[in-house]
Amino acid sequence: xxDLHLHTTASDGLLSPSDLVIRARAAGLFxxxxxxxDTTAGCDAARGAARAAGVDLIPGIEISAVDNxxxxxxxxxxxxxxxxxxxxxxxxxxxxxxxxxxxxxxRLEALxxxxxxxxxxxxxxxxxxxxxxxxxxxxxxxxxxxTRDEAFDRFLEHGGPAYVARRGAAPSEVVAIVHEAGGxxxxxxxxxxxxxxxxxxxxxxxxxxxxxxxxxxxxxxxARYRALARxxxxxxxxxxxxxxxxxxxxxxxxxxxxxxxxxxxxRRAADRRRGAVDSRQ
Numbered sequence: 001x002x003d004l005h006l007h008t009t010a011s012d013g014l015l016s017p018s019d020l021v022i023r024a025r026a027a028g029l030f031x032x033x034x035x036x037x038d039t040t041a042g043c044d045a046a047r048g049a050a051r052a053a054g055v056d057l058i059p060g061i062e063i064s065a066v067d068n069x070x071x072x073x074x075x076x077x078x079x080x081x082x083x084x085x086x087x088x089x090x091x092x093x094x095x096x097x098x099x100x101x102x103x104x105x106x107r108l109e110a111l112x113x114x115x116x117x118x119x120x121x122x123x124x125x126x127x128x129x130x131x132x133x134x135x136x137x138x139x140x141x142x143x144x145x146x147t148r149d150e151a152f153d154r155f156l157e158h159g160g161p162a163y164v165a166r167r168g169a170a171p172s173e174v175v176a177i178v179h180e181a182g183g184x185x186x187x188x189x190x191x192x193x194x195x196x197x198x199x200x201x202x203x204x205x206x207x208x209x210x211x212x213x214x215x216x217x218x219x220x221x222x223a224r225y226r227a228l229a230r231x232x233x234x235x236x237x238x239x240x241x242x243x244x245x246x247x248x249x250x251x252x253x254x255x256x257x258x259x260x261x262x263x264x265x266x267r268r269a270a271d272r273r274r275g276a277v278d279s280r281q
Contacts (some may be wrong), residue, residue, distance in 0.1 A: 001027070001028045001029045001030060001031075001254065001257040002029070002030070002031040002032075002238075002257050002258040002259075002260070002262075002263050003024065003029050003031075003032050003033075003238075003239045003240050003242070003253065003254075003256065003257065003258075004031075004032065004033040004035070004058060004060065004075070004077065004237055004238065004239040004258060004266075005033065005035050005062070005075065005188070005211065005214070005237075005238070005239020005240060005241045005242070006020060006024065006032055006033065006034050006035060006239065006240070006241075006242050006253075007034070007035065007036055007037070007042070007062075007241070007242065007243045007244070008020050008034055008036055008042035008045075008046070008244075009042070009128065010034075010036040010039050010041040010042030010043075010045065010127070010128060010129060011036035011037040011038070011039055011042065011062075011128065011129040011130075012036075012037060012129075012131070012133035012134070012243060013036070013042070013242075013243045013244050014243060014244030014245050015244040016045075017034060017042045017043070017045040017046035017049065018045070018046060018048075018049035020034065020042075020046065020242075020244070021046050021049040021050050021053050021055055021057070022049065022053060023244075024055060024254075025053040025054070025055050027253060027254030028254055029055065029254065029257075030054070030055060030056060031055070031056040031058065031263060032050075032055055032056070032057060032058070033057070033058040033059070033060035033077060033239070034046055034057065034060055035060040035061055035062040035075055035076075035239070036061065036062065036129060037062050037063075037064060037073075037129045037131065038061070038062075038063055038064055038090055038093040038094065038097065038129045039061070039090060039094075039127070039128075039129040040059065040061050040079070040081040040086075040090070041127050041128075041129075043057070043059050043060055043061070043081060044081055058077055058078055059077070059078060059079050059080075059081050059183075060075065060076060060077050060078075060079065061075070061076045061079060061081075061178075062074070062075050062076075062188060063075075063076060063093070063174045063177070063178070064093065064166060064168065065168060065169050065170060065171040065173070065174040066165075066166050066167065066168045066169065066170065066171075067170060067171055067195070067198060069158075069165045069166075070158060070195070071166055072171045072187070072193060072195065072198065073187075073188035073189070073193070074171060074174045074175060074178065074185050074186070074187060074188065074207075075185070075186040075187075075188050075209075075211060075237065076178035076181065076183040076184070076185055077183055077184045077185075077186065077237070077266060077270060078182065078183050078184055078266075078267070078270035078273070078274070079178060079181040079182060079183030080181045080182045080183070081181075083180065083181035083182070085177060085180045085181065086177060086178075086180070086181040089169070089177050092168075093129075093168065094124065094129070096166065096167060096168055097124065097129060097130055097131050098121060098124055098130070099167075100131060100132075100164045100166065101117050101120050101121060101124075101130055101131065101134070101135065102117060102121075103164040104117075104132070104135050104156070104162050104163075104164050105117035105135070107161065107162040107164065108135075108139070108155065108162045111155075111161055111162060113139065113142070113144045113155070113162075115135065115138035115139060115141075115142055115144075116138065117135070117138070120134045120135070120138065132152070132156045133148070135151070135156060135162075136148040136151035136152055136156060137151075139151040139155065171187075171198065171202055171205075171207075172201075172202060172205035172206070175202065175205055175206050175207050175208075176205075176206065179206060179273060182270075182273055182274040183270065183273060184208045184209060184235070184266060184269045184270050184273055185206070185207055185208050185209070186207070186208060186209030186210060186211050186235065186237040187199060187202060187207060187209070187210050187211060188211050188214075189211055189214045189216060189217070189241065190210060190211065190212075190225055191214065191216060191217045191221040191222075191224075191225065192214070192216050196228070199228060199232065200232060203232040203233075203234060207234065208234065208235055208269055208273075209229070209234050209235030209236065209237045209266070209269075210225050210228065210229040210232075210234045210235070210236060210237070211225075211237045211238055211239070212225035212226045212229060212236045212237070212238060213236070213237070213238020213239070213256055213257075213258060214238060214239065214240075214241060214256075215240050215241050215242075215251045215252045215253075215256060216241070235262070235265055235266055235269060236258070236262050236265075237258065237262070237266060238256060238257070238258045238262070239256070239258075240252050240253040240254075240255075240256050
């Protein structure tokens, strides 16, 4: 079983990197990628546990880009997590996340639903990638909402009263940054994004793959993006997008799997990308 979209406590997951590896192995997964939001901390921290468990850990990340004020998530695979360009970019991403947390806190206070964002900011100082999921959890803890999904629906989704638009790099720039780090770039959960107009443009800018397999994709959606990947000569990638909280979202953790052929194609693309980076050094 192969799952290349997993989250840990380094961003908005509930399991520590080592606990996620153990949980993944118990679920029958033998190749995984930890793709925390705008940080490689979880991936780096999981290496020892993966070796001990006999799990093949592909270095990964999920980077937030911005197109017309909307988030576009780019998955990076087989990246060099020590890349100076990547680390510099992620520091800029961290500062942007802190700005959004502060502004969302201000908006919620003005709405009569104040939450204490100080612990969230403190966790960022300890290396965690923070954002709307932590604000949603704070709203839930205060009793303003019954679930984190309600927090997003009422306050935090695009157009909501506490939503703060992200400022940041364009998707094509993020693809280039992944490539500079020797990695392969795939567009995350296109069926959730619902911006199919972007895909051909990103493919022309160097996008390598499309996440056709995802917990939120039904069979028809998966088939549509497989066909689009074929038409645009893109890799097919996939993962459950597991956060460790099955009540928060539908998940196929331990059930959804890329094929060995799809994984081999991704590995070959990563080898070519690393070769291109090495030739420029």
